[in-house]
Amino acid sequence: MRTISMIVLSSVMFILHIMLAPFVEIFSAKIDFIMISILLLAVFSQKWYPPVICAVYSGLAVDITTQVNTYINTGIYLFFAVLLGVLVMIFKQNNIISVSISSFVCVAVKHLFFVFLLYVMRLSQTVTLGTFFYGLPSALYTGVITVGIYFVYKAIFELPFMQDKNNDDGKYII
Numbered sequence: 421m422r423t424i425s426m427i428v429l430s431s432v433m434f435i436l437h438i439m440l441a442p443f444v445e446i447f448s449a450k451i452d453f454i455m456i457s458i459l460l461l462a463v464f465s466q467k468w469y470p471p472v473i474c475a476v477y478s479g480l481a482v483d484i485t486t487q488v489n490t491y492i493n494t495g496i497y498l499f500f501a502v503l504l505g506v507l508v509m510i511f512k513q514n515n516i517i518s519v520s521i522s523s524f525v526c527v528a529v530k531h532l533f534f535v536f537l538l539y540v541m542r543l544s545q546t547v548t549l550g551t552f553f554y555g556l557p558s559a560l561y562t563g564v565i566t567v568g569i570y571f572v573y574k575a576i577f578e579l580p581f582m583q584d585k586n587n588d589d590g591k592y593i594i
């Protein structure tokens with residue numbers, strides 16, 4: 421039930437990314453709901469596979485719906501899912517400030533990777549460092565929106581069916 425709930429959560433965030441993000445943009449800064457979902461799944465699930473699964477199918481869905489078919493988004497989201505999974509295991513930070521700052525940094529670096537890959541793959545001749553700075557308001561906007569979504573995920577992961585069950589209790593009684 422827990423895994424199905426995480427898949428539903430990330431699917432809802434993907435739908436918000438596709439359907440809602442274009443309508444709530446401010447000065448062409450869009451919220452990256454997929455990155456928020458990857459980050460919050462890494463923070464709250466404390467496992468490596470939920471953010472990786474979310475990154476793979478969300479990235480593939482974004483790449484399939486675009487016209488380029490380079491699978492850049494899948495690679496970038498997968499990279500961040502693995503990186504965030506490792507960082508959460510190392511630092512074990514679960515406070516609102518670190519999550520919001522992580523969201524800002526992840527989206528900013530995602531834009532930098534995206535610009536770099538477009539330039540290296542020669543898919544766009546007009547890509548410059550100015551294109552990266554054009555994406556920074558999106559990172560800031562995503563970092564701010566992460567604060568509200570953090571509390572929704574926290575409430576969902578505190579539900580009884582979302583808790584890990586430890587089956588080893590009383591197994592080795594001497």
